[in-house]
Amino acid sequence: MKIITSIFDLNKEIKNYKNIGFVPTMGGIHAGHSSLIKASQKKKSKTIVSIFINPTQFNKKSDFKNYPRYMKKDIAILKKLNVDYLFTPNAKDVYRFKSKKFNLKKSDKILCAKSRNGHFEGVLNVMNRLMSIIKSKDLYMGEKDYQQLYLIKKFLSKKFRVRINSCPTVRIKNKVALSTRNKLLNKKYLKIASEIALFLRKLKRKSKFQPSEIASILPNYKILLETKYNIKIDYLEFRDEKNLELNNFKNKFRLFIAYNINNVRLIDNF
Numbered sequence: 001m002k003i004i005t006s007i008f009d010l011n012k013e014i015k016n017y018k019n020i021g022f023v024p025t026m027g028g029i030h031a032g033h034s035s036l037i038k039a040s041q042k043k044k045s046k047t048i049v050s051i052f053i054n055p056t057q058f059n060k061k062s063d064f065k066n067y068p069r070y071m072k073k074d075i076a077i078l079k080k081l082n083v084d085y086l087f088t089p090n091a092k093d094v095y096r097f098k099s100k101k102f103n104l105k106k107s108d109k110i111l112c113a114k115s116r117n118g119h120f121e122g123v124l125n126v127m128n129r130l131m132s133i134i135k136s137k138d139l140y141m142g143e144k145d146y147q148q149l150y151l152i153k154k155f156l157s158k159k160f161r162v163r164i165n166s167c168p169t170v171r172i173k174n175k176v177a178l179s180t181r182n183k184l185l186n187k188k189y190l191k192i193a194s195e196i197a198l199f200l201r202k203l204k205r206k207s208k209f210q211p212s213e214i215a216s217i218l219p220n221y222k223i224l225l226e227t228k229y230n231i232k233i234d235y236l237e238f239r240d241e242k243n244l245e246l247n248n249f250k251n252k253f254r255l256f257i258a259y260n261i262n263n264v265r266l267i268d269n270f
């Protein structure tokens with residue numbers, strides 16, 4: 001695996017390859033990331049993984065500071081996975097050149113965009129930059145961050161004529177979605193996260209038969225989970241898979257949650 005930090009070196013290295021898959025990450029590599037890498041390796045002749053903890057997408061400085069960093073371990077895992085290139089640029093270089101600013105419309109200020117002011121603008125900004133550097137025609141992203149996937153499809157897929165390959169959420173046995181942020185939780189909190197995941201999975205299954213009825217009592221479930229587990233739920237909502245419309249049960253839909261547990265924000269969808 002070649003580890004590249006400069007944009008110039010990366011361009012030199014990949015300019016002759018057309019068949020490249022790109023897996024952007026913020027590190028703390030886990031089996032969720034590996035699933036994206038494997039999906040890319042199945043289809044593409046070369047795979048680039050980036051590790052870049054993007055400062056502009058954190059709406060709290062403390063969150064950026066506390067975000068887990070495991071570069072050494074990550075390199076070892078990525079080598080084992082036979083990744084071709086690891087791109088680890090620094091923020092100065094990524095933000096050196098001028099680039100389009102993204103503003104979300106009111107209709108997009110839902111779910112995480114409602115409470116994390118500027119978060120997705122930061123995500124779109126950095127993805128616009130990374131994609132203009134890497135120019136891959138295939139991007140691999142996880143459904144775990146469903147709204148991110150939705151917004152990148154909406155704002156960037158046409159511009160870069162990139163295929164966005166969405167990969168299902170990888171969970172551990174206890175059904176908790178793998179996430180780098182899980183590393184900030186101890187056993188006790190992971191057990192709670194597991195109970196919540198199991199409960200919501202069941203609720204989603206039930207909702208297939210009577211979605212409107214369950215949607216109408218979601219606020220009660222929200223309070224129930226908050227009091228039982230001493231957590232703060234930001235949202236618990238059913239939304240359409242295609243357009244993220246609230247309580248639209250005509251097409252496929254998902255149950256979305258974001259909550260804070262011991263000061264760690266977790267998101268998931270079922």
Ligand code: AMP
Nearest residue numbers: 025026027032141142144145169170178
């Ligand atoms: P992150 O490093 O958290 O920014 O995630 C990088 C990519 O991995 C994003 O496309 C995520 O959606 C994806 N990802 C994160 N967790 C999982 C998971 N448990 N299953 C599948 N993909 C994931």
